[in-house]
Amino acid sequence: MLQAMNLGFGNTNANSATPSGGTPAWGRPLFLLVISLVFTASFIMSIFTPCVLALLLLMHGRLQGTLLILCGATATFFYGTKLLPGSMVFYSYLTSALLAYLIAEVIYRKLHPLRGLMVCGSILVVVAGLMLGALSLSLPAGLSGELEKKIGEFSSKLKTDEGKNLGLQSEDKKVLLETFANPKELTKDILAGLPFTLFISIFFALWTNLGLLLRGPYLFAAHISYPFTIRDLLHFKTPDVMIWPLIAVLLLMLLEPYVWPNVAMIVGKNLLFCFGVFYFFQGFGIFVELLTLLKIEGIFRSLLIILTVITSYWILALVGLFDMWVDFRKLISKKLDRGDTI
Numbered sequence: 609m610l611q612a613m614n615l616g617f618g619n620t621n622a623n624s625a626t627p628s629g630g631t632p633a634w635g636r637p638l639f640l641l642v643i644s645l646v647f648t649a650s651f652i653m654s655i656f657t658p659c660v661l662a663l664l665l666l667m668h669g670r671l672q673g674t675l676l677i678l679c680g681a682t683a684t685f686f687y688g689t690k691l692l693p694g695s696m697v698f699y700s701y702l703t704s705a706l707l708a709y710l711i712a713e714v715i716y717r718k719l720h721p722l723r724g725l726m727v728c729g730s731i732l733v734v735v736a737g738l739m740l741g742a743l744s745l746s747l748p749a750g751l752s753g754e755l756e757k758k759i760g761e762f763s764s765k766l767k768t769d770e771g772k773n774l775g776l777q778s779e780d781k782k783v784l785l786e787t788f789a790n791p792k793e794l795t796k797d798i799l800a801g802l803p804f805t806l807f808i809s810i811f812f813a814l815w816t817n818l819g820l821l822l823r824g825p826y827l828f829a830a831h832i833s834y835p836f837t838i839r840d841l842l843h844f845k846t847p848d849v850m851i852w853p854l855i856a857v858l859l860l861m862l863l864e865p866y867v868w869p870n871v872a873m874i875v876g877k878n879l880l881f882c883f884g885v886f887y888f889f890q891g892f893g894i895f896v897e898l899l900t901l902l903k904i905e906g907i908f909r910s911l912l913i914i915l916t917v918i919t920s921y922w923i924l925a926l927v928g929l930f931d932m933w934v935d936f937r938k939l940i941s942k943k944l945d946r947g948d949t950i
Contacts, residue, residue, distance in 0.1 A: 640664050641676050645683060648701045657701070659817040661708030666715060666821075666828040673712075677705050706732070711818050715834050721818055721841040729811045736806050756795040763788035800874045804881035811885050815841070842893035846886045848932055854883050888921055890928030894936045901940050 644660040647653040661680075665673035681701055688698040710731070714724030744751035766785055788794060821828070822838040860867065861876035868875070895916065899909055916924065927936065 637664060637668050637672070637676055640667075641680055644680055644701075644704070648684060648697055648704065649687070651700075654700050654704065655813055655816060656820065657704035658707035658711060658813065659820045661705055662711040662715075662817065662821060663827060665708060665712040667831055670712075670716075677708070681705065707813055707817060711814065711821065714818065715821070715828070715832060718833075718835060721822065721836050722844060725811070725814055725818060725841070729814050732810045732814070733807055736810065740802075740806075752795055752799060755798065756791050759788055759791040759794055763791060801878070804878040807878075807882045808885045815889060842896055843937075844886070844889040844893050844928075846890050846928065846932070850883065850886070851932060854880075854929075857883070884922075884925045887928035888925040890931055891924035891926070892917070892928075894927055894931060894940070895924055897937060897940045 640660050640663055644657050644664075647657045647660060661673075661677055664676050667673075668676070681698070684698045684701040688696070710728040711724075713719075714721065714728065719727070740751065747754045749757065763785070766788065819838060819841055822834075822836070822841055825834065825837070828834075857876050857879045860872050861880070864872035864876070896913070899912065904912065931937070
């Protein structure tokens with residue numbers, strides 16, 4: 609994806625889009641802006657929007673990058689309010705812009721990528737928690753009551769003639785009816801998993817987009833000298849002391865009927881998944897080193913990485929966990945002539 613963005617436009621200064629010839633080079637920034645809008649509108653590819661917006665900020669400076677991002681926000685606002693009312697594309701773009709600013713600042717300030725990941729992720733988790741709390745307080749029935757109401761309305765719509773206009777197959781409609789049959793229970797399930805879902809989404813989005821930028825450093829190297837590489841991000845090592853809170857969480861879940869009925873399992877599950885994302889990062893780095901050792905390169909390497917992340921993420925997390933005792937990297941490094949490929 610990053611290689612596709614390097615289309616040979618003229619070099620620009622970090623704080624200006626004017627090349628040495630004095631003519632504004634608008635081709636590259638406009639191209640990146642359009643790509644960011646397409647990614648945001650596509651929903652699935654929207655996870656990569658922060659990477660594109662961060663490139664705007666790094667290649668064309670904070671000022672011009674911000675102006676372009678504001679243009680993109682205006683376009684998504686118009687799209688979400690006029691062309692497709694009810695769409696979340698505007699809020700998705702704003703979220704991506706916030707991630708992009710934080711990622712760009714990590715590179716501007718020459719922070720170690722792992723330190724930047726932890727600092728930016730912690731900031732976003734706190735901000736997201738405060739926003740959810742403020743939203744819940746601002747709603748008359750609270751977040752739980754409002755969500756239950758919306759689910760109930762959608763469930764009722766499915767059961768009426770209005771549901772026929774959704775274009776659903778009979779089997780799909782049956783599955784939805786079963787899923788939304790009990791709005792109260794569904795609301796409880798959604799809210800129970802909301803904390804770890806937000807936590808994982810924030811850190812995974814930061815990690816993915818920062819990794820993509822470091823995978824193609826030549827795109828901004830002419831404007832900013834960043835002393836770290838993709839290897840520094842992938843060499844994630846969870847502190848050994850983290851095993852103790854992890855054991856405490858597992859004990860809490862095991863003793864749930866005796867210590868905190870109906871609550872301990874929810875708390876424990878959220879904390880377990882939050883710990884798990886860091887062990888996943890560690891296991892992923894080990895997996896990449898293994899692929900390098902096996903000399904698996906090119907498109908097959910990329911496909912294997914994508915399929916493994918999608919289907920076997922929990923195995924990577926376990927590899928990261930057991931690395932504390934086995935030290936897989938030490939075993940691999942004995943045979944690996946270290947490179948900088950991923």
